[in-house]
Amino acid sequence: MSDPSTASVVSTPGAHPTDSAAPATAGQPQSNDKPRGLLGDAWRDLRRKPLFWISATLIVIFLLMAAFPALFAPGDAVNGSLSRSLDKPSANGWFGYDVQGRDVYARVIYGARASIVVAVLSVMGTLLIGGTMGIISGYRGGWVDALLSRIADVFFGLPFVLGAIVILTTFNGSGAGNSKAQIMGLVTASLIVLSWPVVMRLMRSSVLATKEADYIVAARALGAGTGRIILKHLLPNCLAPLLVYGTIMVGSFIGAEATLSFLGVGLKSPVVSWGIMISDGQQFVRVAPGLVFFPAAFLVTAVLSFVMLGESVREALDPKLR
């Protein structure tokens, strides 16, 4: 890493990280003939970290849970039988039953879907909108930058929970007969609306830092158009911090969605979600602490694994820490 500028120029984010690292012989510096890029370096670093493997495994499990809940829980998550109301954990219902006699284990498994879908969609939307705005305002500068930055400030000035509650009660109040997909869409939209300014600032500052780099100037001198410079040169070199932030953001959005559902303004009852379960279970916490404990444990584990993944990727990508 004697010459940081070459190290970052060589990076080829389009290729999958595994391509640039020698797969079979870990630790042996036999790939000297081919210079490794930033991502290749990061991947080598990452592979040695137990934290990365633990969090990646957990995330894969959670994603599978969200995609194929029936694989993990054969039980019924939505319908219950009142005869089993508040039953203790048993061989049939591993985590016990809630007040409606629904299987808590099945509900916890099925709850992964709503939380993860909402979080992933919101992160994608936030990155897309915030990233685009950031590139535009960083690259164009001038009045466009000033205008977009002020708009971002407006949304940034709203306290997060407060803003989300206002948006959701307005469009998703108790009277509104929104369908399941509409409710999830509204929660996603409110998360995006309130958090894109952060991504925009991040993107804007890294565009500003790269804009005057030699390779951009060279590309412009060679006659590359704005679109080509942004897509081929600017974007790949500004992507790393965005990806790290995005990963951590998935975790915090899962938490945010649960908070909103807990307050009773986010997802609502036919949807199964950890926040709703905790909110429902808290009245019975003295008789059946499991009703709160199990969804909370899943929620915390899910948030933790995304935060851990982002954390270890950031450490691997940050040359300062090496």
Added chain:
Amino acid sequence: MGRYLLRRLLQLVPVFIGTTFLIYWLVWAVPGDPFAGKCGERRCPDQYIAFMTEKYHLDQNVFVQYANYMKNLLQGDFGQTFSQREISDIILTSYPNTLKLAVVALAIEAVIGLGAGVLSGLRRNGFLDNLVLVSTLFLIALPVFVVGFVLQWLLGVQWGIIKPTVSSEMRWSELIVPGFVLGSASVAYIARVARTSIAENRRADYVRTAIAKGLPMRRVVGVHLLRNSLIPVVTLLGTDLGALMGGAIVTEGIFGINGIGRQVFRAIITKESATVVGIVVVLVLVYLVMNLLVDLLYAALDPRIRYE
């Protein structure tokens, strides 16, 4: 400095107007009858509707409404709730409580976060450092409502160490646990920022010089290292105070504190639109001013920064 301040203040104006207008539009101008469900199980009397329409200029478009609202606001008139209670009254009674809670949270953040950050930053990769890293990771991952609920249940209900809810006198001792809950995530961020900052400055030339000329370690850390590493921490604490006061909705709800967060949540749920706007105006103003103060503090703490 003066010109910088002026420019910043001028920048605040459009942001303030934008944010408050956004909220105003959200709570007032959304399609639907604003009086639905306001008068219990029956339709509101016509006189009441006429009176309210007149009072809030509901027959005009939202820009005129907003302009009227702002004109009153600038004269210190926050308006009244639907039941004719002065909104400034609500804010004045509940805001001190939130402020008290936020101050406790900030103190806890500063003490625990800074302490953990300094200890782990000085001995990187030691046992303590790893402990701090892991525990901050946990604090970041735990949503506030989970922390609050679990602590309230364990300490308050199961073990009986604290009272589960805070009494109306708001004694400082009662506020320690809610304050910790409110600041839990920020404690982690502050510890991490302090750790990085200390670890970075630990390798700086001036620290090496100070050690080399034989200063005791306590003086090196306390005077040279800490003062120079404190800048990002102070920034974070300052912005956090603004954010804490808007983010106390969950904590205040769990511990039954009659603060601004609880008032605004109640107002949103019961559709007391005027109250919502009034409180949000105050919160946004506090947040913006705090951010400005932090930027100004920058220059005071670090003489290298000049705003001209």
